[in-house]
Amino acid sequence: MTTKDEIINLADSLIRDKGYNAFSFNDISKAIGIKTSSIHYYFPTKSDLGISVIKEQSKRFNILIKELADKSPEVKLEEFFNMYAQIKSDNKICLVGSLATDFNTIDKTVKNELKKFAEQILNWVTEILTEGKEKNIFSFQVNVRTKAIMIISNMLAIVQLSRLTNNDDFEAVKKAIIIELKQN
Amino acid sequence: MTTKDEIINLADSLIRDKGYNAFSFNDISKAIGIKTSSIHYYFPTKSDLGISVIKEQSKRFNILIKELADKSPEVKLEEFFNMYAQIKSDNKICLVGSLATDFNTIDKTVKNELKKFAEQILNWVTEILTEGKEKNIFSFQVNVRTKAIMIISNMLAIVQLSRLTNNDDFEAVKKAIIIELKQN
DNA sequence: AATATACTACCTATTAGTAGATAGGCAAAT
DNA sequence: ATTTGCCTATCTACTAATAGGTAGTATATT
Known part of the structure; x- marks a missing residue:
């Protein structure tokens, strides 16, 4: 993995762990062992890094959509839930939720990228349903x-x-959604 | 309104607007026209202020519960939704969601207060249902x-x-929840 | 006189960001 | 084959701004 990709992955992880405004170039610097100035070499501003994080997730999401194209709606939905199951088991939150919370503090360019990503997710789930x-x-x-x-x-x-409540609540909600979708 | 209450209300508003880590004593200082050191007189640390914000919301929530005690489940649920309708019309988010996002960065004392508040909300909605x-x-x-x-x-x-999507989505979701609860 | 509330002045740590130096690799020109 | 020069990736060293927090002082209220 290139240093650039390492930075993106770490930033992604930090945003979903601590929130956009709580993570710093110094966090990344320490974690991968390069100076903060070297991070600025790849990403001139924090916004540039934020945008790259969203674009990377969007890219991966698009790959998932294509991989599942010929699967049943049930399988697709199950895989959608699995994304969040992974997030939960990492004790993280999703990128959209994290950045939506910080929405009024992020750059317009980051906002726009985030809106596009949210729309992409919404379109896919709408198609599945x-x-x-x-x-x-x-x-x-x-x-x-x-x-x-x-x-x-x-x-x-x-x-x-x-x-805040109970980690088991994730699984309960997931199952409940499926039950309700299949009722009648 | 006392200065102390003014500080709590402003902190509440800022947390739900920008997030816990994006608001500063300076924001409050500027807004109400006292020095940051004066805020520390009422709240020695940021965590103390955070706890007071949660406790104040919890107090108000408790009052609402009692006021609605003899109302029907439908009215109670409607009032529950109205809380969020107000949040939405202010272009803010709810306290629990905001602090849950920043959960891994806040003090243990704040975490505990937040958990109690979330439990209070969950208990009430469970009772209504x-x-x-x-x-x-x-x-x-x-x-x-x-x-x-x-x-x-x-x-x-x-x-x-x-x-990120559309402000009208709030109303649509609210109505959909009610429809689904009343089906059959 | 005592207390509550505010102030001035300061501190240390951290933040995002910049300028300029350095070192190595690669490729074209000599 | 060697030199020249560019590109990539990193560094050191710095800046201005802001953060949360403290000590001690002044003013106003009771």
């Missing part, structure tokens, strides 16, 4: 986009909330 | 506590997520 409903695998009364937002919301929030 | 189910007003298959977490999650996350 649409396909699932058409094939009578999933059942729900409300608008598809709204249902997609609700499921994403549940995942986004449960990784945050279960830091 | 239990009563609603008993009286056949609400209908859901999954465990009551889990359902309560899901509804809180939806609120916690939608105020964050709709910063």
Whole structure:
């Protein structure tokens, strides 16, 4: 892995662990053993690094979407949940939730990249639910986009909330979503 | 309003606007026109201020619970949603979501206070749903506590997520939750 | 007189960011 | 084959701003 990729991965991890405003170039510097000035060589500003972190996640998300293209809506949704299960088991939160909290403090350029990433996620989940409903695998009364937002919301929030309540709550919520989608 | 209350209210507002690590004693100092050292007179450390913010919200929440004690589950839930509608219209996020994001950076004492507050909220929503189910007003298959977490999650996350998507999404999610609770 | 509330002045640590030096590798020109 | 020069990646050393926090003092209220 190149130093640049190492920096991006570490920044990603720190943002989802401590939040955007709590992580510093010094954290990364210490962790990978180069000076902060060397990080500025790759990323002139913190915003540049933030943007790269979002773009990297977006890239990986896109790869996942393509890999699962011919799978069933159930499998796709299960894989979507698995993303958050991984986040939970790392005691982290998701990038969108972390940066949404800090939204009013981040640069416009970072905001725009984040909006694009959130839209990408929302579009995919909406597609999964649409396909699932058409094939009578999933059942729900409300608008598809709204249902997609609700499921994403549940995942986004449960990784945050279960830091305060109980780690088991993640699994319970995941199962409950599936039960409700399959009822009737 | 006393200076102390003014500081608490402003800190609350700043935490829910920018996040715990992005607000400073200087922000408050400028806003209410006293020196930062004067804020330290009331709150020796930032953690002390953070704890007071949580305790104040908890106090107000408790008052709301008592005021609504003899109301129907529907009214109670509606009022619960109204809390978040207010947050959304202020373009803020909820305290629990904000501090959950910064959880790994806050003092143990703040963490404990936050956990207590989250439990208080969870208990109330669980009670509302239990009563609603008993009286056949609400209908859901999954465990009551889990359902309560899901509804809180939806609120916690939608105020964050709709910063990136669309402000109208809040109202859509709120209505969808009610529809789903009343189906069958 | 005592207490509450505010102030001035200061401290140390950390932040993001910059300027300039250095060293090694690679490739084209001599 | 050697030199020249550029590019990449790192360093040292620095800056200005801001952070949370402290000590001691002044003022106002009770």
